[in-house]
Amino acid sequence: MKRPTTWIVRVDLSTGVVERTPVEDALNRTYLGGCGVGWRLMADALAPGIDPLSPENVICINPGVLVGTLTPGTPKTTVITKFATIASDDGKHFIGACTTGGRYLGIALKRAGCHHLLITGKAPRPSYLRICDQSIELVDASDYWGRGIEDVTIDLVEREGPESGTIVIGTSGENLVRQALTIVDRTNSLGRGGLGAIMGAKNLKAIVVNGTGDVEVADSEAFIRASEAMRDAVMQWPRREHWIDLGLAAGWDTFKHTQYPGIWPKERWDELYGEKTRMETVEDVIGCNSCILGCRLRWQTKGGEFDGEVGFGSPFSKSATSGMLLGIEDFRKMIHFVADANSRTGIDFYTTTRMIDFVTKMYEIGRLTKEQTGGLELSRTYETYQKLYELTVNREGFGAVLADGWMRLKRDFGLDPQEYWYAGICKGVDFIYDARPSSLHPLMMTFTTRPRPHHGGSHTRTNSRNKTIEEIREQVERWGLLKETIDRIFTESDYSGKFNVGRYTRYMEDMMRVKNAVGLCTIYTYQGLLFGDDIARLYTAASGHEMTALGMAQAGERISNLAKVLNVREGFSRVDDAIPEVWFRPMESPEGRIEMEDYYHTKVLTKQDTDRILDDYYEERGWDLQTGQPTASRLEGLGLKEFVAEATS
Amino acid sequence: MRNIETAELPGTLFVQAQNCRGCRSCQLACSFAKHGVFNPGKSMIVLERNLADDRTAPMIKPIGCDLCGGDPACAKACKYGAILYEAGPGRQKIVVRLLGKEGS
Numbered sequence: 136m137k138r139p140t141t142w143i144v145r146v147d148l149s150t151g152v153v154e155r156t157p158v159e160d161a162l163n164r165t166y167l168g169g170c171g172v173g174w175r176l177m178a179d180a181l182a183p184g185i186d187p188l189s190p191e192n193v194i195c196i197n198p199g200v201l202v203g204t205l206t207p208g209t210p211k212t213t214v215i216t217k218f219a220t221i222a223s224d225d226g227k228h229f230i231g232a233c234t235t236g237g238r239y240l241g242i243a244l245k246r247a248g249c250h251h252l253l254i255t256g257k258a259p260r261p262s263y264l265r266i267c268d269q270s271i272e273l274v275d276a277s278d279y280w281g282r283g284i285e286d287v288t289i290d291l292v293e294r295e296g297p298e299s300g301t302i303v304i305g306t307s308g309e310n311l312v313r314q315a316l317t318i319v320d321r322t323n324s325l326g327r328g329g330l331g332a333i334m335g336a337k338n339l340k341a342i343v344v345n346g347t348g349d350v351e352v353a354d355s356e357a358f359i360r361a362s363e364a365m366r367d368a369v370m371q372w373p374r375r376e377h378w379i380d381l382g383l384a385a386g387w388d389t390f391k392h393t394q395y396p397g398i399w400p401k402e403r404w405d406e407l408y409g410e411k412t413r414m415e416t417v418e419d420v421i422g423c424n425s426c427i428l429g430c431r432l433r434w435q436t437k438g439g440e441f442d443g444e445v446g447f448g449s450p451f452s453k454s455a456t457s458g459m460l461l462g463i464e465d466f467r468k469m470i471h472f473v474a475d476a477n478s479r480t481g482i483d484f485y486t487t488t489r490m491i492d493f494v495t496k497m498y499e500i501g502r503l504t505k506e507q508t509g510g511l512e513l514s515r516t517y518e519t520y521q522k523l524y525e526l527t528v529n530r531e532g533f534g535a536v537l538a539d540g541w542m543r544l545k546r547d548f549g550l551d552p553q554e555y556w557y558a559g560i561c562k563g564v565d566f567i568y569d570a571r572p573s574s575l576h577p578l579m580m581t582f583t584t585r586p587r588p589h590h591g592g593s594h595t596r597t598n599s600r601n602k603t604i605e606e607i608r609e610q611v612e613r614w615g616l617l618k619e620t621i622d623r624i625f626t627e628s629d630y631s632g633k634f635n636v637g638r639y640t641r642y643m644e645d646m647m648r649v650k651n652a653v654g655l656c657t658i659y660t661y662q663g664l665l666f667g668d669d670i671a672r673l674y675t676a677a678s679g680h681e682m683t684a685l686g687m688a689q690a691g692e693r694i695s696n697l698a699k700v701l702n703v704r705e706g707f708s709r710v711d712d713a714i715p716e717v718w719f720r721p722m723e724s725p726e727g728r729i730e731m732e733d734y735y736h737t738k739v740l741t742k743q744d745t746d747r748i749l750d751d752y753y754e755e756r757g758w759d760l761q762t763g764q765p766t767a768s769r770l771e772g773l774g775l776k777e778f779v780a781e782a783t784s
Numbered sequence: 785m786r787n788i789e790t791a792e793l794p795g796t797l798f799v800q801a802q803n804c805r806g807c808r809s810c811q812l813a814c815s816f817a818k819h820g821v822f823n824p825g826k827s828m829i830v831l832e833r834n835l836a837d838d839r840t841a842p843m844i845k846p847i848g849c850d851l852c853g854g855d856p857a858c859a860k861a862c863k864y865g866a867i868l869y870e871a872g873p874g875r876q877k878i879v880v881r882l883l884g885k886e887g888s
Contacts, residue, residue: 203822204812205809205816205861238808238840242808246823246824246825289835293835298831322838347825348823349815349819349821349822349823349826350821350823351822352822355816359816363860366861370863379805419839420805421805421806422864424807424808425807425808425809425812426807427807427863427864429807433837445837
């Protein structure tokens with residue numbers, strides 16, 4: 136049994152120098168490979184305190200260990216970088232990980248032998264990075280600069296071949312808009328928090344990857360046996376047929392309760408944005424590589440002023456919440472925003488529409504003046520929203536303020552993002568869900584405790600409403616956690632309900648690190664289709680490193696701690712993990728008052744309750760309760776002794 | 785490897801292109817069955833990509849495919865019904881019928 140060799144590829148855009156080194160076996164064993172190893176490389180590669188938009192920032196791209204093999208669904212590539220979002224009053228930036236699937240990118244990276252692609256420096260002129268096996272070069276992209284994502288992607292694929300994996304930025308990334316993201320393979324978004332701006336600052340319009348090499352596994356027979364059994368098991372999922380018909384458009388019946396912004400009656404929302412609008416817009420479902428539960432959508436608008444508009448990804452959840460927030464009744468108008476963001480500008484739809492919601496309301500009540508907007512009159516109309524969107528994308532006039540995100544609004548105009556009325560904000564990032572209609576389920580906790588406040592592969596059984604305690608428990612047990620750990624998680628309390636969300640969140644994050652390291656899509660764990668022991672079996676056969684589910688969870692803990700260390704050295708501590716204030720303000724809706732409750736909706740949670748939940752999270756991590764930072768003993772226990780000084784000074 | 789020009793093949797592969805979701809499981813399964821590695825470039829299947837709508841369609845190379853001796857890995861791996869296999873002893877060659885939206 137031969138362990139596959141994995142490679143670190145370093146590209147300096149300033150000098151054009153490319154370096155290729157094999158990953159040491161011990162590093163793969165300790166950090167699992169994929170983004171686990173990526174985090175360890177970033178600990179050395181990323182100097183503390185640098186400006187994320189400077190040439191010193193590093194973009195570290197890691198396809199998962201199982202990517203490019205035949206599994207039920209492991210398409211994920213994880214990118215680690217220092218994000219552009221301004222995360223605090225004193226101007227800190229978090230170092231985080233974002234993930235993407237896709238049909239082409241992950242496989243192409245693996246076939247090209249780019250298991251960890253580290254990009255530094257700044258290209259002398261607008262360029263794209265062209266990778267074809269070991270040939271890596273910067274290609275002039277001046278004719279692409281200023282053009283939209285879709286347009287450039289099609290051109291690149293025509294030029295470089297149909298199996299090209301692509302990461303492309305839009306005009307907002309070029310203009311260094313801090314909420315600019317990237318689009319992968321036309322169908323998947325990557326990098327909320329400003330990956331697009333980071334590429335833009337490096338003069339990097341796109342990354343195009345092709346490879347011809349083999350993706351090998353250490354024990355072929357054991358691997359294919361395990362994988363095929365798992366594929367057959369996933370096929371037995373009773374909801375599969377419905378799921379692959381509707382993909383990400385499925386689930387309105389849950390969504391309308393858990394993501395309700397509380398302005399229209401639910402019945403009205405149903406009529407305007409419900410299942411029917413989804414059914415008439417979805418064309419096809421697209422699968423990421425190796426996935427048998429395809430969920431990305433190809434959709435087309437029918438009727439109205441945007442008749443015939445087509446797009447990829449999923450426009451529905453985003454357009455429905457922001458549509459209600461902005462008071463836009465025609466769903467096609469909101470889908471148009473999503474389409475334009477995905478295909479042309481690459482701006483983050485959530486952040487942009489919510490900031491527009493915030494400033495237009497503040498203008499209406501006199502908290503923001505015409506003088507402050509640079510002479511621009513703001514109203515609650517679609518025309519104004521379009522204007523603000525364009526100004527932000529282009530960093531023009533008042534748009535230049537919006538292009539710096541929520542914290543700039545606070546600094547310049549005293550508009551505190553904690554005043555915003557939906558979802559909540561932490562570390563400068565607005566969440567996509569709100570804990571009042573959703574309840575304080577563990578994913579909501581990870582939004583505040585993770586270095587980068589976004590889900591990024593965290594989902595577990597607890598993302599669905601009303602799962603039984605047995606279902607939640609089974610998932611944790613199959614990660615092989617010790618009995619006393621499980622007992623602690625499932626101890627009922629008067630502040631967290633039937634299970635302890637703080638303690639659970641710790642393990643949920645560690646599992647996320649594992650899933651991202653191997654490249655497993657979180658849909659499979661969210662729906663309870665694959666478990667920790669399944670992942671360990673596949674990982675062992677593929678990597679040749681004998682690993683139990685518990686061993687993987689422990690490696691996940693190591694990766695979580697290292698990620699935290701990198702953020703501690705940027706100055707992050709417990710105050711930055713603050714629970715958003717809006718969660719404590721009851722939502723007064725036409726459906727009645729909606730307050731933040733525990734998972735099983737047995738009680739309303741107070742600030743004292745969430746403080747105790749947060750205490751439990753840090754305690755379960757073995758971190759300092761006051762600072763929320765790793766302790767020397769925990770780091771030493773995880774083999775991270777070399778980081779003790781910088782994490783605890 | 786069998787000489788597919790003359791070998792008596794055990795069945796027929798049907799491609800239903802409109803069911804393809806682009807997941808590439810067929811390519812991965814084929815290269816693994818043939819070569820013990822995962823490599824779409826070594827598989828007997830080319831996934832055509834139409835950039836107008838980004839739909840994909842598997843095209844099976846007629847030369848070199850021996851239907852895995854009667855249990856084709858691609859058809860087993862395709863969970864969307866884009867590649868189907870029908871056993872039928874006595875057939876002389878692979879018949880790939882493209883049953884796209886327009887039919888054939």
